[in-house]
Amino acid sequence: LFAGRTHDSTYTLYRLGERLSTGARLYVETGRADGLDTDGDSPNSLHSFTGPPIPQGEGTSVTRAFLDGNHTLISIMARINPSPDWFVGVDSFQLCVEGNWVDTVTVELDPLDGGTDNGFTFTAANWPTQPQGIAYRITSRYPAHPAGSFYYPNLPRLPPIATLTFTKHGTRGNEIQGATTHINSLIIFAYSPCLLRLVCTDVLEYESPTTDMDKLRSTAVSQIIVRRIS
Secondary structure (H helix, E strand, O other): OEEEEEEOOOOOOOOOOOOOOHHHHHHHHHOOOHHHHHHHOOOOEEEEEEEOOOOOOOOOOOOEEEEEOOEOEEEEEEEOOOOOOEEEEEEEEEOEEOOEEOOEEEEEEOOEEOOOEOOOOOOOOOOEOOOOOOOEEOOOOOOOOOOOOOOOOOOOOOOOOEEEEEEEEEEEOOEEOOOEOOEOOEEOOOOOHHHOOOOOOOEEEEEOOOOOOHHHOOOOOOOOOOOOOO
16 A cells, blocks of 8 residues: 655655664565554644555555645655565645645655565565665666666656646535735635745545556556566
């Protein structure tokens, strides 16, 4: 399964260049998300959500997430299975731009290494990294090991292993009293509740629909796909 949080700028699910939390490490190594759920019990996160697992090398997974004016960022991790500690994801992706909720946006995802296991291939034996390293982006030339599943030194960059699309599904909310001098009392539907950080009680509902990707071809469609490169 994949797991995510909607949150404010003080919350971190994972961050490249930093060590994964205990819960994130457990997730990338085993797929267990219960530690992530514990990490998500924070006043700085609004919604903890998961999506169903993708049972084979290619597939789709759909879920919904909720955001409001104080929690306009979204972070997602999707473990690559099988793998030593690889995953795809987004860290603190902003869905409120210049005071407006994004209607739809597609993000191409590269494979990421959790920095907790030294394996170079999808089915490598357990080889813990001691001490634990930092999470980093896997490229066509790094790690530079000829046996690496992603090592294609003749490619300038790897094709995206997945894409993730956020689509605004709808809004719902309560009356806003005296939000600004130019917005009186109203139910916000067309306006931008993310602009009203201190008073907004609206909840914005996003869903991340997904479809298959043909041979890692880059397509701007609604999908989150985990696929091996063979």
